[in-house]
Amino acid sequence: MKIGHKPARRSRRLALGAAVAASALLVAACGGGSGDDGGSNDPGLTEDSIKIGGHFPLTGVAAPGYSEIPVGHKAYYDYVNANGGIDGREIEFIAKDDGYNPAKTSEVVNELVLQDEVFAVVSGLGTPTHQAVTDFLNSEGVPDLFVSSGSTLWDQPEDLPETFGWQPDYESEGKIIGKYIAENMPDAKVGIFGQDDELGEDGARGLRQFIDGQVVAEEKYVSGNTDIGTQIGKLQAAGADVVVGFNVPSYTALSQLTAMALNYKPTWFYSNVGSDATLVGSLLEEFSEGAVKGTSPLTGVYTTSYIPTNTDTEDPWIQMFQKVWDETGDGSPLTNYKIYGMSEAYTFVQAAMAAGDDLSRESIVSVIEEEGADFEGPNLVPYRYSEDRHAGIGGMKVVQLTDDGSVEDKTPLYQTDVGDAPVEEYTGEPSTPPESGIPGE
Amino acid sequence: MATAAPTPPAPKTETKPSVLNRAWDLNLVRNLLICLAVLVVGVIALESTDAFQNTQLTSLAYYAIAAFGLTALTGLNGQISLGHGALMAVGAYTTALFLGAEEPLPFPVIALAAVVVTSLVGVVVGAAAARLHGPYLAGATLALAVALPSLALYFKETLGGDAGLKVSSPQAPDWFVSMIETLSGNLASSTKYVAYIACVALVVSLFFVLNLKRSKVGRHWRAVRDNDVAAEIAGIHLGRTRVQAFVISAAYAGLAGAVMAIAVRLAAPSAFTIVLSLSVLTAVVIGGLGSITGAVIGAAVLVFLPPWVTGFATDSGLSDTQAAEMAPLVYGIVLVLVMLLAPGGLMGTVSNAWRRTRQRRLAKQASSAS
Numbered sequence: 001m002k003i004g005h006k007p008a009r010r011s012r013r014l015a016l017g018a019a020v021a022a023s024a025l026l027v028a029a030c031g032g033g034s035g036d037d038g039g040s041n042d043p044g045l046t047e048d049s050i051k052i053g054g055h056f057p058l059t060g061v062a063a064p065g066y067s068e069i070p071v072g073h074k075a076y077y078d079y080v081n082a083n084g085g086i087d088g089r090e091i092e093f094i095a096k097d098d099g100y101n102p103a104k105t106s107e108v109v110n111e112l113v114l115q116d117e118v119f120a121v122v123s124g125l126g127t128p129t130h131q132a133v134t135d136f137l138n139s140e141g142v143p144d145l146f147v148s149s150g151s152t153l154w155d156q157p158e159d160l161p162e163t164f165g166w167q168p169d170y171e172s173e174g175k176i177i178g179k180y181i182a183e184n185m186p187d188a189k190v191g192i193f194g195q196d197d198e199l200g201e202d203g204a205r206g207l208r209q210f211i212d213g214q215v216v217a218e219e220k221y222v223s224g225n226t227d228i229g230t231q232i233g234k235l236q237a238a239g240a241d242v243v244v245g246f247n248v249p250s251y252t253a254l255s256q257l258t259a260m261a262l263n264y265k266p267t268w269f270y271s272n273v274g275s276d277a278t279l280v281g282s283l284l285e286e287f288s289e290g291a292v293k294g295t296s297p298l299t300g301v302y303t304t305s306y307i308p309t310n311t312d313t314e315d316p317w318i319q320m321f322q323k324v325w326d327e328t329g330d331g332s333p334l335t336n337y338k339i340y341g342m343s344e345a346y347t348f349v350q351a352a353m354a355a356g357d358d359l360s361r362e363s364i365v366s367v368i369e370e371e372g373a374d375f376e377g378p379n380l381v382p383y384r385y386s387e388d389r390h391a392g393i394g395g396m397k398v399v400q401l402t403d404d405g406s407v408e409d410k411t412p413l414y415q416t417d418v419g420d421a422p423v424e425e426y427t428g429e430p431s432t433p434p435e436s437g438i439p440g441e
Numbered sequence: 442m443a444t445a446a447p448t449p450p451a452p453k454t455e456t457k458p459s460v461l462n463r464a465w466d467l468n469l470v471r472n473l474l475i476c477l478a479v480l481v482v483g484v485i486a487l488e489s490t491d492a493f494q495n496t497q498l499t500s501l502a503y504y505a506i507a508a509f510g511l512t513a514l515t516g517l518n519g520q521i522s523l524g525h526g527a528l529m530a531v532g533a534y535t536t537a538l539f540l541g542a543e544e545p546l547p548f549p550v551i552a553l554a555a556v557v558v559t560s561l562v563g564v565v566v567g568a569a570a571a572r573l574h575g576p577y578l579a580g581a582t583l584a585l586a587v588a589l590p591s592l593a594l595y596f597k598e599t600l601g602g603d604a605g606l607k608v609s610s611p612q613a614p615d616w617f618v619s620m621i622e623t624l625s626g627n628l629a630s631s632t633k634y635v636a637y638i639a640c641v642a643l644v645v646s647l648f649f650v651l652n653l654k655r656s657k658v659g660r661h662w663r664a665v666r667d668n669d670v671a672a673e674i675a676g677i678h679l680g681r682t683r684v685q686a687f688v689i690s691a692a693y694a695g696l697a698g699a700v701m702a703i704a705v706r707l708a709a710p711s712a713f714t715i716v717l718s719l720s721v722l723t724a725v726v727i728g729g730l731g732s733i734t735g736a737v738i739g740a741a742v743l744v745f746l747p748p749w750v751t752g753f754a755t756d757s758g759l760s761d762t763q764a765a766e767m768a769p770l771v772y773g774i775v776l777v778l779v780m781l782l783a784p785g786g787l788m789g790t791v792s793n794a795w796r797r798t799r800q801r802r803l804a805k806q807a808s809s810a811s
Contacts, residue, residue, distance in 0.1 A: 058765035067762050074761075097751070097765030103712040106705040107500060111748060114493035114632075128604045132707035135607065139631070153604075196594055197603035222594055223603065224714075276515065330760075 027117075039147070042084055042361045044119030048085075049357075050352065051092045053112040054123045055105050055130075056148075058097035061224075064126060065249055065279045065337050069148060071097035071330075072341025073123060076321075076349070083188070083438055084266040086352045087359070093345075094118065102132035109133040113142055119361065120145055123166070123344045124318040127151045127198050136161045143361050145368070146344050150273065151198045152418055155391040164368060164385065166344055166392040168200055168306050170246065171418045173271055173396060174206025176304060177244060180411055181269070181396045181424045182210045191240025191266070192218040193231060193255060197246050203246035209420070214242050221251060228258055236264040249276055253283035256297050268301045275303035276336050277401055278310075299403040302410065306377045306396035307343050309336050311406035317343075317378040320433040343378045350375050350439035376431035377439070381415050391417075395426055469793050472651040476644050483640040487633065488625040495636040497706070497744055502639035503700040504740035508694025508724045509650045515729025518686035519666030520570065524582030525694045527589035527622030528566075530708070531559045532698025534593070537606040537708040548611045548638060552699045559695025571680045586718045590710035605709025608702045610635055639700045643657075646693060650733055653689070662686050700730055707746030714737065723772075727779050729786025738787055746772060 044051040058067045070093070077091040085091065096108035105126075112118045113136070120143035124130045127149045134153075137144040138160050146166035147154045150173065154165035181190060190211055194200025208215060217238035219231035220435055232255060235243055243266045245255060246420055252274040259265070274280070277298050284292045308315040310333075313322075320344050325334045354371050355363040372385025381395030395415035399407040415426035434440070487495055507529055514520050532555040538553040546554075566585060570578050593600040600606060614633035621629035653659050664672035665682045673679055702708050724743050728735025747768035754764035783790035 058762045059769060061760075095761040097761070097768070100717075101711055101714070101716070102707050102709045103701065103705045103717070106707070107496070107748075110493055110496040110632075114491065114496065128711050129710040131604055131607065132705055132709070132712075135609070135706055151604075197604075222591060239682060260784070 017414035019260070019428075021192065032394045042119060043117040045359065046089075048089055049092055050086060050089045051094070051118050052120050052122045052348070053094035053096060053116060053118040054076065054121060054125070054148075055096050055098045055108050055112075056123075056125045057129075058095065058099040060099040060101075061250075062100035062248075064127070064283070065276060065335075066148075068123060068335055068337035069123065069341035069344075070378070072338035072343075073345040074341075075325055075328045075338065076342040076345035076364075080349055080438055081325045082328065083436065086349060087357065089359075091349070095373060097398050098126075098129055100126055100129055102129045105129040106132045106136070108137065113137070113140055118397050120348075120364065122146060122348050123148050125149065127153065130154075134160050134163050141361060143365050146321075146347055146366075148340075148344070152199070152202060152391070155389060157390050158389055160390070162365060164372075164390045164392070166347065167272075168381075168393045168396055169391060170202035170271065170273075170419060171206040171414045172394070174203040174246070174303055175209055175416050175423050176206075176267060176396055176398065176411075176414045177203075177271070177302075178207040178210030179414070180302075181207075181214070181244075183266075184410075185242055186214075188214060188242040188267070189216045189238070189240050190214045191216060191238060191243045193235060193243055193245040193247060193251075194218065194220050196220040196222050199271075199273060200246045203244075206418075207244060221247070223248070223346075226254060228254055229262075232258040232262060232264065235266070236262055240266055242267045242269060244271075245274055246271045249274050249279045250283055252280045252298075256280075256284060257287055257292070260297075262291075268298075270301060270303050270305065272304045272396070274300065277405055278335060279337075298328070298401050301401045303399060303401065303407075304396045305399045305407065306380055306393050307339065308380070309407060310334050310339060320437050321378075324437055338380075346439065347375060347379050347383075350377060353438075353440045378433075380413050380430065381405075381426045382428065384417065449669060468655045472520070472648055474616045475651065479647060480640070480644045483644065484624070487636050487640060488627060492630060492632050495633055497638040499632075499636045499700070499704045501642040501737075501740050501744045502636075503697045503704060504721065504724055504743050505737045505741075506646045506700065507694050507697035507721045508728070508736035509646050509738050510690040510697070510731060511721055511725045512728075512731060512736045513650060513662075513693070514686050514690035515725060517654065517666060518662040518683065519685060520686060521575070521579050522570075522582040522690070523579050523715070523718050523722065524566070524585035524589075525690075525721050526713050526715065526719075527590050528562065528691045528694035529698035529701060529717065529721075530590055530593075530710075530713035531562050532556070533608075533702035533705075533708040533713070534600060534606065534698075535559070535695070536699040536702040537608045538599070540608055540611070540703070541606065545609075545611075550588075552642065552696060553697035556692045556695045559698065560692045561690025562565035563688040563694075564684065567691070568682040570687050571683040582702045582718075583715070586713075586715045590713045593710045601709070603710060605707050605712070608706045608708060609639070610706055611701045632782055635700075639704065641698050642696055646696060647733070650693075654733070658685070691726060723747050723776055725786075727776060727786060729788035730792070732786060732788040732792075735786050735788030742775065746775065 054070060056066060056070050057063045074093050077093050081090045096112060098105040098108050112121060121137055122145050125148040130147050130149060131153060142162060144163040146164055150167050150170040152169045181188060192204050192215060194204050204218060211279055217235050217240055221228050221231055252270050280298060284297060308318050312318050321339055322334055335353050351364055351368050352359060353365045368385050369387045372383050375383055379393045381393055382389040384394045394417060396411060397409055397413045398411040400410050402408050413426040414423050416423040486498060499647050507525055511522060511525055517617045532794060535555040535558045536551055539545060539554055570581060573581055610631055613631055618629040621627055661682050662679050664677055665679055669679055691692050720743055724739030725736055727742050728739030746764055750768045751764045754767040785793060
């Protein structure tokens with residue numbers, strides 16, 4: 001192999017060039033110095049605006065589905081802005097792409113905090129990705145609100161006082177699924193199919209609290225490895241007639257296809273993360289190159305639900321979100337990922353409104369700790385926020401996907417928590433959205 | 442050049458070289474001066490930019506360090522590696538483990554440990570690589586890039602699995618804070634401290650790679666690259682030279698990984714995918730294979746181009762997702778354009794053009810003198 005000749009005489013010039021070019025680059029990189037902060041207000045906050053941001057996989061393998069979450073955020077903020085904003089302040093939401101790569105997350109969150117000077121980071125997505133920035137955000141005193149991940153890592157008020165979770169944690173979800181199986185399928189042999197990280201681990205831990213004796217096999221897959229024939233084969237060989245999957249949507253599609261190929265027909269139970277019928281349906285069509293169409297393969301599949309979904313067209317929250325989307329969306333269908341983003345956005349607006357006139361980084365954190373448990377939103381079960389808890393929604397219900405793509409409730413709402421907290425029925429009244437669609441009005 | 446008999450007096454036409462010129466001709470002195478200059482520029486740059494630009498310069502530094510290693514390997518020795526991202530992972534995880542200790546050692550010691558551990562991995566990989574050429578070597582190193590990060594999943598207890606290991610960035614010592622205070626009156630944040638560590642690491646690597654290029658070792662590498670049969674006849678041990686090149690290049694990747702770990706504050710498998718290996722390789726290709734300056738330019742393109750494109754796209758009214766999709770697109774276009782229009786890389790093309798104009802000028806002078 002012959003690559004670029006380097007006569008010795010050129011070296012000196014090159015070396016000099018190196019120094020000169022390096023200097024030129026470094027100097028070129030110097031832009032304006034940091035802007036003066038003027039008043040005593042926190043960064044990102046002016047008389048008439050609040051600047052917030054988040055990191056999401058807008059490109060790459062994790063982008064399908066997840067890239068729609070910031071779209072939902074934006075649509076809801078646009079709606080709030082069109083209706084007077086938060087006490088007269090318009091919300092500016094910046095979604096940055098990290099490609100689901102923690103090194104990139106670190107770069108873009110540096111950009112959000114140090115250059116864009118956001119008031120808070122809202123809804124940063126992913127466990128390994130967000131973990132890369134929690135220390136930084138907390139040491140800089142930036143509110144780190146409503147992380148889009150069900151890891152229990154966000155609930156550490158002592159070490160991470162600025163960080164708050166939002167969705168139910170995977171362990172609580174595992175417990176609720178476990179209780180359902182123990183009560184309704186007591187003779188089933190259960191196989192666990194889990195992603196080899198918090199999602200699979202916490203989920204399985206919760207599940208085993210209820211049905212440890214029923215579990216005949218637990219198989220894990222490594223994200224990125226698309227050949228899961230061995231794992232599904234082992235579940236089949238172990239005779240599992242119920243398979244609980246703690247996996248992401250693409251692996252729901254893969255596990256369905258693999259099971260079809262093996263002629264294996266257990267009852268499937270997917271955790272909420274992996275059960276979006278629309279996305280899985282389109283992935284199935286793509287992976288099978290058109291051989292499998294629509295969502296029909298997911299008919300009869302069990303999953304869980306903690307906010308209403310786009311098929312609950314009678315739900316007042318969905319009607320409200322649909323109205324918002326019709327007004328500020330781009331005309332595409334309202335997906336569950338957009339609803340998820342809007343629901344988080346609603347919580348943020350609610351917290352900012354609750355902080356009221358003295359909105360600051362400090363006040364929004366303390367208002368969530370003090371009043372967060374009473375926030376009324378699309379969440380079916382209340383949040384668990386308090387001074388010692390930064391965990392989000394505290395429960396869910398088990399549902400089954402029907403052939404017309406909608407869902408059918410299989411249990412009442414359950415409320416629970418991590419550890420040995422009991423799984424209890426939640427009997428509180430469902431909340432209704434405010435007429436205006438804006439919290440507190 | 443008149444290199445013959447020293448006894449007769451030097452021809453009148455050549456002026457006697459000054460002390461300065463002679464000192465300059467000593468590689469070591471010259472390289473030291475270059476590095477000092479870069480260090481000074483680095484300090485000025487870090488003190489005149491804001492915190493965010495500091496972090497960008499930190500990224501530039503660790504990409505450039507990795508690119509130096511790959512430049513040495515590919516440009517000087519002619520071996521190709523698609524696995525340098527995995528070697529950076531070794532450096533990053535070593536750093537994470539050492540910094541996670543109850544009472545962590547000083548960072549320079551830890552960085553050295555990262556370099557040593559990565560070099561050891563380099564010995565193993567290099568020994569296998571020395572028997573392979575071209576596409577086979579690319580394939581083997583590609584396998585390394587794919588396989589090595591999943592070790593973190595296998596040794597979950599120690600390496601933290603998919604979520605990775607958190608890295609507690611070293612805290613700025615008091616002397617550093619007061620030094621920055623007197624130097625520029627700026628406040629020394631931990632971000633700035635990390636940027637300085639990156640800057641020093643960059644300068645140290647630059648010093649070594651500059652010396653390497655001009656040393657006997659570097660000449661052997663080039664000989665092996667250009668004609669391995671001739672090199673072997675000349676008495677150069679091919680296998681040993683190739684392993685040596687791979688190990689030294691791995692050492693660079695290890696240092697880059699150590700700096701990356703404290704900059705990112707996390708060592709996780711998803712940060713060290715094949716994409717990282719390819720990014721470092723494209724930095725080297727864009728800059729110009731074998732060029733040290735080119736490696737720095739390539740690293741700068743890697744760091745500054747995507748946010749610039751994204752910002753530009755957002756300002757022109759595209760949605761966040763569309764803007765984010767522009768960055769890899771423009772990056773790809775730049776890469777293709779460089780390959781088509783400047784196959785020697787940006788630096789190769791610039792220095793070629795410079796040489797041509799100089800030759801033309803010299804020829805003109807010669808013709809007008811006669």
